[in-house]
Amino acid sequence: xxxxxxxxxxxxxxxxxxxxxxxxxxxxxxxxxxxxxxxxxxxxxxxxxxxxxxxxxxxxxxxxxxxxxxxxxxxxxxxxxxxxxxxxxxxxxxxxxxxxxxxxxxxxxxxxxxxxxxxxxxxxxxxxxxxxxxxxxxxxxxxxxxxxxxxxxxxxxxxxxxxxxxxxxxxxxxxxxxxxxxxxxxxxxxx
Amino acid sequence: xxxxxxxxxxxxxxxxxxxxxxxxxxxxxxxxxxxxxxxxxxxxxxxxxxxxxxxxxxxxxxxxxxxxxxxxxxxxxxxxxxxxxxxxxxxxxxxxxxxxxxxxxxxxxxxxxxxxxxxxxxxxxxxxxxxxxxxxxxxxxxxxxxxxxxxxxxxxxxxxxxxxxxxxxxxxxxxxxxxxxxxxxxxxxxxxxxxxxxxxxxxxxxxxxxxxxxxxxxxxxxxxxxxxxxxxxxxxxxxxxxxxxxxxxxxxxxxxxxxxxxxxxxxxxxxxxxxxxxxxxxxxxxxxxxxxxxxxxxxxxxxxxxxxxxxxxxxxxxxxxxxxxxxxxxxxxxxxxxxxxxxxxxxxxxxxxxxxxxxxxxxxxxxxxxxxxxxxxxxxxxxxxxxxxxxxxxxxxxxxxxxxxxxxxxxxxxxxxxxxxxxxxxxxxxxxxxxxxxxxxxxxxxxxxxxxxxxxxxxxxxxxxxxxxxxxxxxxxxxxxxxxxxxxxxxxxxxxxxxxxxxxxxxxxxxxxxxxxxxxxxxxxxxxxxxxxxxxxxxxxxxxxxxxxxxxxxxxxxxxxxxxxxxxxxxxxxxxxxxxxxxxxxxxxxxxxxxxxxxxxxxxxxxxxxxxxxxxxxxxxxxxxxxxxxxxxxxxxxxxxxxxxxxxxxxxxxxxxxxxxxxxxxxxxxxxxxxxxxxxxxxxxxxxxxxxxxxxxxxxxxxxxxxxxxxxxxxxxxxxxxxxxxxxxxxxxxx
Numbered sequence: 051x052x053x054x055x056x057x058x059x060x061x062x063x064x065x066x067x068x069x070x071x072x073x074x075x076x077x078x079x080x081x082x083x084x085x086x087x088x089x090x091x092x093x094x095x096x097x098x099x100x101x102x103x104x105x106x107x108x109x110x111x112x113x114x115x116x117x118x119x120x121x122x123x124x125x126x127x128x129x130x131x132x133x134x135x136x137x138x139x140x141x142x143x144x145x146x147x148x149x150x151x152x153x154x155x156x157x158x159x160x161x162x163x164x165x166x167x168x169x170x171x172x173x174x175x176x177x178x179x180x181x182x183x184x185x186x187x188x189x190x191x192x193x194x195x196x197x198x199x200x201x202x203x204x205x206x207x208x209x210x211x212x213x214x215x216x217x218x219x220x221x222x223x224x225x226x227x228x229x230x231x232x233x234x235x236x237x238x239x240x241x
Numbered sequence: 242x243x244x245x246x247x248x249x250x251x252x253x254x255x256x257x258x259x260x261x262x263x264x265x266x267x268x269x270x271x272x273x274x275x276x277x278x279x280x281x282x283x284x285x286x287x288x289x290x291x292x293x294x295x296x297x298x299x300x301x302x303x304x305x306x307x308x309x310x311x312x313x314x315x316x317x318x319x320x321x322x323x324x325x326x327x328x329x330x331x332x333x334x335x336x337x338x339x340x341x342x343x344x345x346x347x348x349x350x351x352x353x354x355x356x357x358x359x360x361x362x363x364x365x366x367x368x369x370x371x372x373x374x375x376x377x378x379x380x381x382x383x384x385x386x387x388x389x390x391x392x393x394x395x396x397x398x399x400x401x402x403x404x405x406x407x408x409x410x411x412x413x414x415x416x417x418x419x420x421x422x423x424x425x426x427x428x429x430x431x432x433x434x435x436x437x438x439x440x441x442x443x444x445x446x447x448x449x450x451x452x453x454x455x456x457x458x459x460x461x462x463x464x465x466x467x468x469x470x471x472x473x474x475x476x477x478x479x480x481x482x483x484x485x486x487x488x489x490x491x492x493x494x495x496x497x498x499x500x501x502x503x504x505x506x507x508x509x510x511x512x513x514x515x516x517x518x519x520x521x522x523x524x525x526x527x528x529x530x531x532x533x534x535x536x537x538x539x540x541x542x543x544x545x546x547x548x549x550x551x552x553x554x555x556x557x558x559x560x561x562x563x564x565x566x567x568x569x570x571x572x573x574x575x576x577x578x579x580x581x582x583x584x585x586x587x588x589x590x591x592x593x594x595x596x597x598x599x600x601x602x603x604x605x606x607x608x609x610x611x612x613x614x615x616x617x618x619x620x621x622x623x624x625x626x627x628x629x630x631x632x633x634x635x636x637x638x639x640x641x642x643x644x645x646x647x648x649x650x651x652x653x654x655x656x657x658x659x660x661x662x663x664x665x666x667x668x669x670x671x672x673x674x675x676x677x678x679x680x681x682x683x684x685x686x687x688x689x690x691x692x693x694x695x696x697x698x699x700x701x702x703x704x705x706x707x708x709x710x711x712x713x714x715x716x717x718x719x720x721x722x723x724x725x726x727x728x729x730x731x732x733x734x735x736x737x738x739x740x741x742x743x744x745x746x747x748x749x750x751x752x753x754x755x756x757x758x759x760x761x762x763x764x765x766x767x768x769x770x771x772x773x774x775x776x777x778x779x780x781x782x783x784x785x786x787x788x789x790x791x792x793x794x795x796x797x798x799x800x801x802x803x804x805x806x807x808x809x810x811x812x813x814x815x816x817x818x819x820x821x822x823x824x825x826x827x828x829x830x831x832x833x834x835x836x837x838x839x840x841x842x843x844x845x846x847x848x849x850x851x852x853x854x855x856x857x858x859x860x861x862x863x864x865x866x867x868x869x870x871x872x873x874x875x876x877x878x879x880x881x882x883x884x885x886x887x888x889x890x891x892x893x894x895x896x897x898x899x900x901x902x903x904x905x906x907x908x909x910x911x912x913x914x915x916x917x918x919x920x921x922x923x924x925x926x927x928x929x930x931x932x933x934x935x936x937x938x939x940x941x942x943x944x945x946x947x948x949x950x951x952x953x954x955x956x957x958x959x960x961x962x963x964x965x966x967x968x969x970x971x972x973x974x975x976x
Contacts, residue, residue: 063476065464065494067862068878072342075874076323082873094492094920098887101919103497186325189336189469190476235481 053132055171056198056226058205058214059107060234063190066091066105070184070193074109077172077183084158086110086169087184104231107193109184110135110156110169111217111225118148118157118166126166132197133226134171142166153221171195191237198226204240211238245361246369300327300801302735302744304727305340305347306865307403308332309735310469311801312341314728314747321345321728321747326469327801331737333469339863341469343874347726348751352710352871352940354723355752364699365717367937372720374755374763381678381720382767384703385417388676394418395639396675398662402682405732405744406757409774410680412631413761416773420637421674423659425866427643428687430584431656431963436596437582438653439829440604442819447616448579450474454613455574457486457567459509459599460583464494466860484574486567488512490857491885491927492920503922506855506967507589507846508557512564513580513598514843515553518545519568520605527575527607534816535604537828537840544840556845575606577613588858588967591844593960597829598841604825610815617815624736624805627788631773640671649962651835658962660955663688666697676703680757681724685713685935686867689953689964690908707760710871711938722764723754730756731779734786734797739808741790743783743797758782837960849924849970854890856906856971857927858949867931870942881946883916885927886973891917894975901976904947906969908954911947912976926971 066089074080074087087109094101112135119127119135126141127148137148142165149157149166160167172182180186185193196203201210205228208214214228295318303310303324311330315323324344328335357377362368372380388396399414400423401407414422426434434444450456451474463475475495479485485499490506504512520526521542531538550561550568557564571578580599586592608614643662645652652658663684666674677698688694698704698717706718709726724730729750735742755763762774776782784794792803817823821830828839849855863879864870884902886894896902898917903910904926913928921927933948949966956965 062498063480065472065476065498065862067339067464067467067472069337069339069342071878072339072874073337075877076342076345082877085877094918096919098919098921098923099501099503101492101501103492103494103920105494105497183323186335187337187342189338189467189473191473233480233482235477 051199053197054199054226055133055195056112056205056228057109057185058194058208058228058230060190060192060194060208060230061104061106062231062233063192064089064105064107065190067189069187069189070107073183073187074169077175078170080167081160081162084160084167086156086167106229107184108154108156108217108227111154111223111227112169112171113226114224115222117151117153117221117223121147121151123147134173136170136173137166137168139163139165153218153223154225194237196241200241202240204238207238207240208234244370246371299745299747300743300798301728301747302405302732302742303337303341303344304404304744305338305344305869306467308468309405309742310337310341311742312337312344313801316747319748321348329802330742331470331740334473336469336473338467338469338472339875339878340467340865340869340872343869343872344728346872346874347709347869348728350710350871350873350940352938353726353752353754354709354711354715354721354938355754357723357753358721360719364704364719365695367716374753377720377722378760378763378767381705381722382764384705384719385676385678385768388702389417392673392675393639394635394637395420395672397421398423398642398666398674398677399679400424400659400677400682400684401680404681404757405735406761408733409758409761412773413765413770415634415637416631416765416770417768418635418637420639420641421643421662423643423657423662423682423684425659425682425687426656427652427658427660427957427962428964431652431658431961432586432592432958433582433584433596434656435651435653435961435963436593437600439651439820439831440597440600440826441609443618446582447619448581449613449616450478452613453478453483453577453579455484455571455578457488457571457580458495458499458583459488459504459512459581459595460586460588461581462487462489462493462495462859464498465862466584467862484570490855490922490925491859492918493859494862502559502563505556505558505922506857506925507587507591509587510591510595510598510841511548511553511556511843512559513595513602514545514548514841515550515564516568516571516580517541517598517602517605517841518548519550519565520572520602521545523569523572525569525572526605530607530609531605534609534818535825535827536822537826540828541601541840544838544842548843572606576608576611578606579603579608579614580606582615585966588965589846590956590958590965590968591846592963592965593958594841594844601827601841604827609825610812617812619738621814622738622810624739624741624808625789626734626736626741626786629775629782629785631775642666642671642674643962645962649957649959651831651960652962656962658957659684660688660964661957661962663694663697664955666700667693675701676705677701678705678707679714680707683712683714683867685717686931686933686948686950689950689955689966689969691935691948691950692909693955707757709754710868711936712868713934713936713939716936716938722760723752724757724760725750725754729754731758731783732756733758734783739805741787741797741803741805743801745798847968853970853972855922855925855967856904856949856952856969857925858930858953858966859927861929864929864931867934870932870934870945871939873941876941876945881914882929882932883914883946884973885916885918885921887921887923887925888917888919889923890973891915894973896975903974903976904952904971905974906952906954906971909951911951913947926973
């Protein structure tokens with residue numbers, strides 16, 4: 051079966067410490083003022099004292115039907131056979147169409163390179179057999195990554211056991227980040 | 242005439258960009274395309290110190306807070322590119338928090354002090370000249386000798402905070418002979434440590450999160466005050482469905498994972514007394530444990546008779562039914578149930594009593610040394626390092642300026658009362674302090690009533706600061722002795738259980754800086770006290786510390802840690818309580834001796850007046866106390882502190898999020914942005930501490946947010962010496 055790289059994020063295990071954001075900045079030399087990943091904080095929802103709060107980490111969803119790809123006039127944005135969506139800097143002209151097209155606001159124009167920039171799944175780490183920086187450092191074991199088509203992967207096992215959702219499914223991009231909101235007591239072992 | 246520098250010149254961004262290091266960093270960044278494949282490294286664990294295409298991995302220990310996590314640093318062609326958690330380190334199990342991940346920015350910060358500086362204008366003028374190490378150390382030693390000769394060693398104050406080389410700073414202070422030593426303890430957890438010390442004879446018992454089924458936090462916010470492995474364990478605990486209760490007037494990120502009880506500030510004591518009341522009245526305590534290991538239960542029974550849940554509801558504003566339910570749930574989970582010892586608790590003068598009540602509640606649960614309960618002191622089960630021989634210390638002559646023990650007879654000598662020490666620089670009583678040597682601490686921002694601290698500094702003949710950055714206290718110093726950052730230096734070794742860990746230089750120092758180990762040593766030599774720190778250099782010291790073991794320093798450097806073979810844990814002393822009775826003292830022998838009520842008792846906290854609010858302070862996961870606010874990577878995720886106001890309060894004031902307000906206490910006034918939320922009691926204002934820096938040497942932190950220490954009143958609990966930071970009341974108005 052083909053490889054389909056994606057993320058599973060367990061929101062119930064996220065404490066919004068943002069270690070993932072700093073790890074990504076270090077690993078990928080993301081310029082100050084921009085970020086390739088994020089954690090959204092709902093703030094206290096409800097009326098005092100009955101309130102709740104949710105934290106939702108995210109980054110490029112490496113969509114099955116990426117809207118950034120279809121609007122790219124030069125073919126700079128491309129999807130690899132393993133599903134990872136990348137930008138070829140040699141082809142990117144910095145027109146920002148893709149930045150506008152992304153329903154998840156996952157892209158920005160890198161002021162140093164002048165090119166569209168976003169999460170690369172830490173490809174340089176994957177090639178060394180390492181997990182992406184955000185996954186590696188996550189204190190709560192909230193972020194997971196792997197091959198969604200491989201039944202032995204952590205992400206597949208998590209999706210088998212727990213209900214999950216995607217963000218903005220209406221956008222029709224078929225994002226490859228799945229969110230689990232229920233408690234996950236133990237992280238299954240896997241690739 | 243030497244060149245005089247202003248702060249702006251010393252710490253300009255331009256100067257940094259021009260520097261060779263930055264050029265190397267930028268060059269490296271430009272050269273490494275994301276798709277450029279690198280040699281396969283496999284698991285980072287097994288490839289440490291391997292050198293492949295100029296890349297090496299070095300084990301060390303983090304210092305972005307005081308928790309000491311294991312780090313593996315990736316260094317490419319002399320530039321530190323990535324820090325990752327050491328999976329074999331017990332403090333963090335392979336993970337780094339945001340601060341740990343941002344250590345690279347601390348290393349390469351333009352705000353680093355790059356060479357020794359001697360003041361070249363009035364104190365606080367911001368005029369400096371570059372000095373050689375020899376001149377700066379000679380100058381420091383001369384000032385310290387002059388003070389000792391003229392006024393005695395006692396006129397010199399030493400200050401430091403929790404760090405790996407602190408024991409060697411303490412050796413220097415003892416060799417110098419002053420009784421005056423200040424640490425962060427009284428600003429942090431004195432009430433907890435004394436409360437537990439006087440109950441169990443153990444100042445800081447551990448907590449077995451992994452097996453605990455019921456946890457009550459009342460001043461420990463692990464999601465925002467990150468202690469790496471404990472935070473991980475707390476998250477796991479919540480995930481496996483253990484009950485977590487959080488008492489906090491503010492809806493913290495820990496509370497977001499738990500049952501939140503928005504307790505009235507200062508009344509945690511009433512809550513715990515009522516829990517004890519229920520356990521006693523309903524006979525839900527561990528009677529066998531209580532009779533075997535404790536004393537004073539009968540006295541407790543009498544004392545808590547009136548502390549009913551109904552009574553506590555009036556104090557705490559938590560419904561009596563909720564209090565009773567929690568008491569029953571807690572008892573049902575015992576002994577795998579913990580009322581966490583916390584750190585600052587509610588931060589009121591009655592916090593010592595609150596900690597005593599918490600300590601006693603745990604005893605009633607019988608959770609001592611049981612799975613899921615409190616963990617006895619493990620120092621006996623920690624590998625011992627080799628010690629360095631030194632001459633006997635001179636007697637430290639004179640009363641202590643912090644009032645211990647003459648004003649605070651119950652504060653353990655090692656803890657001290659820092660805020661009182663500062664006050665007595667100003668009063669000149671019982672004698673006038675003349676000098677202050679501060680290593681990696683920032684009293685201007687850490688002690689309540691900032692202006693008083695600045696005034697105290699201005700009164701002194703000499704003030705010297707050892708730090709990596711031009712912090713706010715360094716700004717007012719006469720001399721700054723610049724320390725190498727934690728990624729550039731050795732420190733004393735760290736034993737944890739049967740393992741010994743090393744902090745070692747990941748790269749050579751970028752600037753003309755030294756390790757604190759060598760600064761202390763060389764200063765000692767200039768003071769004629771060199772024999773007290775008998776090492777030639779850092780490696781010589783570490784070799785001496787390793788003497789009891791067969792491992793070489795080189796091997797320790799290569800592997801990052803050493804496991805002592807055949808180390809046997811000794812639990813025979815787990816129930817040998819170091820109290821006057823040898824038992825867990827529900828009724829404290831020391832309290833009785835001092836003529837005070839021996840069992841935990843109610844002390845009503847003061848309430849704010851009309852139009853006043855409680856001022857609450859606390860932590861954020863993205864910063865450490867007052868020393869990371871200059872880190873740009875952390876400012877990206879937490880740029881400034883804001884004053885939390887409840888929606889109804891904001892509406893009344895006519896402000897919305899990000900509008901400015903003025904907050905005034907009895908002692909100070911600040912301007913700060915507002916954060917409007919339903920997650921705080923309407924009678925309280927909250928702000929994260931550590932912002933509002935006054936040093937222009939802190940390039941990116943200067944002018945951001947506001948300092949809680951500008952507002953805090955200086956209060957010291959007469960029993961524990963703990964500062965009562967939340968016992969400051971404020972008025973808020975639209976700016």
